[in-house]
Amino acid sequence: MTGEAVPPAAEAGSRVLARQRRLSAARFWARYRTHRAGLVGLAVLVLFILVALTAPLTVGSGVAGVTGAPGRPLEHPSAAFPLGTDRFGRDLLGLVVWGSRVSLLVGLLAAVLSVAIGALVGITTGHFRGPYGTVMMRITDWFLVMPTLVLAIALATVMSRSLGTVVVAIGVTSWPTTARLVRAQTLAVESRPYIERARALGGGHGHIMLRHVLPNVMPLVLAQTTLMISSSILAEATLAFLGMGDPTVVSWGGLLQDAREAGAISSGDWWYLVPPGIAIAAVALAFTLCGRAVESVLNPRLGVAR
Template identity: 40%
Template sequence: MSLTDPTPTASTTAGNPTVQVPEPPVSGRLAHGGFVHGILTHKKALFGLAVLAVFALLALLAPVLAPGNPSDFGPEASMAPSASHLLGTTSKGQDVLALTLWGSRSSLTVGFIVGLAATFIGCLVGIASAYFGKAMDEVLSLLTNIFLLIPGLPLLVVLAAFLPPGPATVVVVLVITGWAGSARVLRSQALSLRSKDFVAASVVTGERAWRIMFREILPNMASIVMSTLLGCVIYGIGAQAGLEFLGLGDTGSVSWGTNLYWANNDGALMTGEWWVLLPSGVAIAVVAFALAMINYAVDEITNPRLRAEKRG
């Protein structure tokens, strides 16, 4: 009997016929406890979470590990890594380790804010477009297609060039250019759930539209929303670094992107000062790799086909 079949079934227990009353229809949403248990026992997820925890801890402890202003010039310029400066110094005498630690605060903050904001807008637009349909779907789909058709990098450059520099500007620019892709993916998933029986039952019982969208449809999209969020965070960290490397951010602030900008501006590669350029680039790559590992783990935990292939 299917989960949505209201017909009771008869069974025999100790010679006496009994009637099994079917449980109410379920929406098929992933059990919260099972998902958390899967994440905490998955090797890829544990690796990614451990790496993120280390970077988050280093970012929080930056004022303790590297007190003072990391942008201050020092007398020891262009020093290779040594006991006194573990990652060396720049051509201006700045400690590279301090720049990397303090830069993680800005880069991680901007990345996660952009990821959360872009995913929220994508969920709102995608689910509303799929649920209401008709004119609402056409308008929101047209808006999404416009942002998808506009080349991302030129739009980033134009917006960043005309808005005042600063972390808030970077966040706004990246959210404006990053929500459309997630909205398209989430709309496709929401369309498949819109025709399910549990959604129809909620409509018949008179549930409000916002409740159906965010209490019935959205929880069943937990895995794809999680994957979208992780992808948007990776996009936020990488795009911020790219903008600031081009000089379109606030070059007076300290982030992984501005560290790369000043290293390139000072000719670190031409002078052989690889230690100035390498730490920030490696940090971006490692954090993106950790987020990708968590994303792969989420896919394997929530996708029955991937779980079956892994067991096989």
């Protein structure tokens, strides 16, 4: 009934659970701090996230804010335009800052979609080892041997050119590695004695997968998500560079594609290529460093170098 007093034992149990969660978070951060490379990657990520979040304040609302005071096409870096201008006379610094929002968002969403599909396939194939598991693993093997970029390009070609298409194209073609890893972890978890006790006590498939398997594979899923974000950002930049992205938005890969079309490589307009290229490389490296550190903290037996 509404308004009933909470039993003292339940209230104490809630306090204990909350305390254990705080201690777990504190232990995780204490171990993470020992990884110097992970701290460097985290600092770089925080910087780029702050730049992306404050873009409307620093460069205006959308591309219109960047093109409010255009300069001459392909102008060298100067006090007015620290990174120069593109072939349309737009401020490249503003374009790089605003493009960070699109690249980071697409990378995050594509990584989440990819890891979600991989975790679902990995847990279910590790639990159901009959015909379903066999068929799904053969499909996973097919995706593994096929070039991910080729599949993403083919999918992006037949769908409308939008950010959603890029997210789907990356997410549905890059999940097999996660599925393999999660399946192996699921098999290891289900071989433990308490799983047999849960089955003997009447635990169904859903109970075992959600209450026992999923919590044990979540650390692996978390680490894999962090690693997948860097791959997704690179994949988004590649698709945009090949002209498969949304032409109405600004992204780092789209800036590289514009530079290629403008002939920046042959004409020596290095300021058109270097800023978005460095941004892509820096964010991808930062996510990789964070992912390796998280992986090492959650599974110290991996022995990842600090």
